[in-house]
Amino acid sequence: MHHRFTVGNVEIIALSDAVQAYPGSAIYPQAGDALDAYRHYQQDDGGIALNFGCFLLRDPERTILVDTGLGPTENGKLMDELSGAGASPDDVDAVIFTHLHPDHTGWNIDPDTGKPRFSRARYLVPGADWGHYSQQQPQPDSFQRDVQPLMAAGVMDLFDGEHSLSSSSVAVPTPGHTPGHTSIMITSNGERGCILGDVVLTPVDAEELAWANSFDWDHEMARATRLRLVDRLINEEIVVGASHLPAPGIGRFVRLEGRTRWQGFNPSEDAS
Numbered sequence: 001m002h003h004r005f006t007v008g009n010v011e012i013i014a015l016s017d018a019v020q021a022y023p024g025s026a027i028y029p030q031a032g033d034a035l036d037a038y039r040h041y042q043q044d045d046g047g048i049a050l051n052f053g054c055f056l057l058r059d060p061e062r063t064i065l066v067d068t069g070l071g072p073t074e075n076g077k078l079m080d081e082l083s084g085a086g087a088s089p090d091d092v093d094a095v096i097f098t099h100l101h102p103d104h105t106g107w108n109i110d111p112d113t114g115k116p117r118f119s120r121a122r123y124l125v126p127g128a129d130w131g132h133y134s135q136q137q138p139q140p141d142s143f144q145r146d147v148q149p150l151m152a153a154g155v156m157d158l159f160d161g162e163h164s165l166s167s168s169s170v171a172v173p174t175p176g177h178t179p180g181h182t183s184i185m186i187t188s189n190g191e192r193g194c195i196l197g198d199v200v201l202t203p204v205d206a207e208e209l210a211w212a213n214s215f216d217w218d219h220e221m222a223r224a225t226r227l228r229l230v231d232r233l234i235n236e237e238i239v240v241g242a243s244h245l246p247a248p249g250i251g252r253f254v255r256l257e258g259r260t261r262w263q264g265f266n267p268s269e270d271a272s
């Protein structure tokens, strides 16, 4: 079920492609018994449920899709979610990837035609992630299946550093989860938002910003990015959309009694 929020003139539609649980002990292998303090975020079997969220940003100029989920091979629901929100793949002017992990690129290509599914869109790819995965031997299967064909079709644009997406949105480097990991900062009518990507994966990360999680590429870099960015998001009271925090994945980071915490908005709540 999709959910709408607004930041100034920008409508943010939160779309959930899937929910899957991973063992907490596998996400945080170094935490040991300290993970027991977070039983309330775990299922009875120790699993932590991850939402696989994508975000559609609509401003008066452009419609931008951030990430494309796990995709049809994992029975993703993104296409149903889009149509439920009254949007079609052909409405999308640009697809931007926070990074090139397989759970963020799954719906790029229509397997029946081999063509890009978002037919009008440019596909914006962090250059450092393109470089990283295209040099791997062998290249990841998902990279060959979901990303390489975009280059071949001539619809892909690489970007590095800060990259303007519209008059209200800019992509900014937030490296560590992957080399080119990117977040999107939104400013409109004095209100601010951030599509975070995977800088914070679970509510546990939000409270234990210094913990390493097994999905991050460079633990030190990921930790530094997480500490710096979450501090800013709290201090500036920025509305956040996060890929894997519980659906709809929109809320704020707050500081309570000296600890950081994720506060998700109720689905009916408006971000403004």
Ligand SMILES: [Zn+2]
Residues within 6 Å of the ligand: 101, 103, 104, 198, 243, 244
């Ligand atoms: Zn992810």
